[in-house]
Amino acid sequence: MTVAFRKQGNQWQAVTLLGPMPGLNLQVQADGCWSGRFVPGVLLSYPFQLSPDCTTLAFWPDYTPEIAGIKGVEPLFVDGQLSTVLAAALAFLQVQQQAMNRLGLVLSWLAQRNLLQAWQIPEVVETPHLARYTGLFAVDRNRLEALDEADWFALHRIMPVSTVLTVVNAHLSSLDHARVFNLHSSDMGLASVRHINPDMRPRDGEL
Structure with a gap:
């Protein structure tokens, strides 16, 4: 999967591109089943997501809970506390959110030093009804490699340098995967791509 970066409000975040254009998802089959080999963590906890204040769980907007007491419904x-399964889901999502917040600080640090450059999915053909992604950024490898020792020491205070390099290298390697979208950017290719229901999207930055 291709991972790029964007700024949402005042927060920098990593985003996974699931299709060649906004609203198109090549990882979802016609029957709504996820077909990708990698499953984003946010889907592992479905139908739960973090509440806006990140202190408890909330249902995804499209989900209607089943009636308690029905056979098979947990x-x-x-005793007034989240069940063991839900407590584990909450802890998992909170750890994910903390990691995303820390990555946001790293991306902000990189942006302040002009190490993030505007990026687009290469060679995607726009149609009258579908426009390209906007506001995406990628790490400038040359400028990153030009950082001096003081810069790396400052960055290490936010996140261990080894972790930063692992994330950046994975991000840069993933950009080449976007070329597969070229096969789906024409009107004919998009015929088999499933449109995303906006009400089913998780909160920004969770995919």
Whole structure:
């Protein structure tokens, strides 16, 4: 999967591109099943997501919970507390959110030093009804390699340099994967691509 960066409000975040253009997802089959080999963490916890204040769980907008007491339906709470399964899901999502927040600080640091450059999916053909992604950025490898020792020491205070390099290298390698989108950027190719229901999208930055 291709991973790029964008700024949403005041927050920098990593985003996974699931199709050649906004609203198109090549990882979802016609029956709504996920077909990708890698499953984003946010889907592993479906139908739950973090509440806006990140202190508890909330249902995804499209989900209607089943009635408690029906055979096979597990309770959400036990003795006034989240069930063991849901408590584990909450802890998992909170760890994910903390990691995204820290990555946002790293990306902000890189942006302040002009190490993020505007980026687009290469050679994608726009149609009258579908426009290209905008506001995407990628790390400038040359400028990153030109950082001096003081810069790396400052960055290490936010995140271990080894972790930063692992993330950056994975990001840069993933950009080449976007070329597969060229096969789906014509009107004919898009005929088999499933449109995303906006109400089913997780909160920004979670994919």
